[in-house]
Amino acid sequence: MSDASVHDVLILGSGPAGLTAAIYTARASLSPLVLEGEPSSTGDTPGGQLMITTEVENFPGFPQGIMGPELMAGFRDQASRFGTDLRQEKASKVDFSERPFKVWVGDPAAADPTYLANTVIVSTGATALMLDLPNEQRLVGHGVSTCATCDGFFFRDHDIAVVGGGDSAIEEANFLTKFAKTVTVIHRRDELRASKIMQERAMANPKIKFQWNSQVTDVLGEHTVEKVLLEDTITGEASELAVTGLFVAIGHRPNTSLFEGQLAMNDNGYLITDGDSGRTNVEGIFACGDVQDETYRQAITAAGSGCAAALDAERWLEANVHN
Numbered sequence: 001m002s003d004a005s006v007h008d009v010l011i012l013g014s015g016p017a018g019l020t021a022a023i024y025t026a027r028a029s030l031s032p033l034v035l036e037g038e039p040s041s042t043g044d045t046p047g048g049q050l051m052i053t054t055e056v057e058n059f060p061g062f063p064q065g066i067m068g069p070e071l072m073a074g075f076r077d078q079a080s081r082f083g084t085d086l087r088q089e090k091a092s093k094v095d096f097s098e099r100p101f102k103v104w105v106g107d108p109a110a111a112d113p114t115y116l117a118n119t120v121i122v123s124t125g126a127t128a129l130m131l132d133l134p135n136e137q138r139l140v141g142h143g144v145s146t147c148a149t150c151d152g153f154f155f156r157d158h159d160i161a162v163v164g165g166g167d168s169a170i171e172e173a174n175f176l177t178k179f180a181k182t183v184t185v186i187h188r189r190d191e192l193r194a195s196k197i198m199q200e201r202a203m204a205n206p207k208i209k210f211q212w213n214s215q216v217t218d219v220l221g222e223h224t225v226e227k228v229l230l231e232d233t234i235t236g237e238a239s240e241l242a243v244t245g246l247f248v249a250i251g252h253r254p255n256t257s258l259f260e261g262q263l264a265m266n267d268n269g270y271l272i273t274d275g276d277s278g279r280t281n282v283e284g285i286f287a288c289g290d291v292q293d294e295t296y297r298q299a300i301t302a303a304g305s306g307c308a309a310a311l312d313a314e315r316w317l318e319a320n321v322h323n
C-alpha cells in the first residue's frame with residue numbers, strides 16, 4: 001500500500017463538481033484528496049469538459065465571460081488554497097464493499113489498494129460521444145461543439161448543422177434557431193429517434209432543415225469550421241454542406257464503468273442519487289456532477305451538486321466517523 005493513512009474524503013474527478021466538493025470539504029478541515037485523472041486519447045480530461053471549451057459566458061460572476069481552462073484553473077487554485085491534495089492520477093479499481101473504502105491507482109491486480117478513505121465523492125463526469133472525424137478534435141471550440149447551451153450564442157445569423165436524430169439533437173436544433181440563420185439536422189437514417197412532440201416542433205420550425213440518410217465523413221476549415229463532408233448512407237454518394245458550426249449531439253457516456261456492480265445506475269449508466277442529495281446506494285459514497293445528472297449537464301449545476309455532496313459527506317463523517 002503506497003499510502004496507508006485513511007483519508008476522510010477522497011474525490012474522484014476534477015471538473016466543476018469535484019473541485020467544488022474539494023473547496024467545501026477543505027474549508028471544513030477535512031483535507032480532501034482529489035484524484036484529478038490523467039489526460040488520455042480516449043477523451044479523459046482532468047478538469048472536465050470545460051477544459052475543451054473556449055469561452056464560457058453563462059457561468060455567473062463573469063459578466064465578460066471567461067475561457068473554460070481559465071475558469072477551471074481558478075477552481076483548482078481555490079481548492080489548493082484551503083489545503084486540497086490534488087494528484088494527477090486515475091483510479092483503476094475501487095472496492096466499496098466495506099469501510100474504509102479502497103481505491104487503486106495503476107495496476108488493478110495489485111493486492112493492496114493505493115488509497116483508503118472514509119468517504120468517496122464520485123465526480124468522474126460524462127464524455128460527449130464524438131464522430132471520430134479526421135479534423136474533429138482540431139476544430140473543437142472552433143466551430144465544433146457538443147453543447148448548444150454553451151456555444152449557440154456564438155452562431156448568430158450563421159448557417160450551422162447538428163448531427164444526430166435523438167432528443168438531444170432535436171432539442172439542440174430547436175434551441176439553436178434562436179441564434180442561427182439555418183440549422184440543418186444531419187441524421188444517418190430517414191426517421192428520427194426523438195419523441196414525437198420534439199419532432200413536430202422541429203418540423204414546424206422554418207429555420208430547421210433535414211439532411212436525411214447522411215453520415216458526416218469530415219469537418220473542414222483552416223482555423224474555424226467552413227464545411228462538412230457528407231456521405232449518403234444508401235447510395236454512398238459524397239456531398240458537401242457549407243456551415244460554420246457543427247454541433248455533435250449523438251449522446252453522452254457517463255464515466256461509470258469503474259463502479260459497475262458496486263453503485264446503483266440507471267439504464268443509461270448514470271449513477272442514481274437519493275432525491276436532491278449526493279447520496280448513492282452505498283453509505284459513505286456520494287456522487288455529483290454529470291456522472292449523476294442526465295438532464296442539465298451544466299458547469300453551474302455540477303458545481304451546485306458538488307457543494308451538496310460535500311455537505312452530505314461532511315455530515316455523514318460527523319455522524320459516523322468523528323462522533
Ligand code: NAP
Binds near residue numbers: 164250251
Ligand atoms: P440518443 O437517444 O442515444 O440518440 C443518439 C442519436 O445519435 C440517434 O439518433 C443516433 O442515430 C445518432 N447517432 C449515434 N451514433 C452516431 C454516429 N456515430 N453517427 C451519426 N449518428 C449517430 O441520445 P440523446 O439524444 O443524447 O438522448 C439520451 C437520452 O436522454 C434519451 O433517453 C433521451 O430521450 C433523453 N433526453 C431527453 C430530452 C428531453 O426529453 N427534453 C432531451 C435530451 C435527451 P440512430 O437513431 O440511427 O441510432
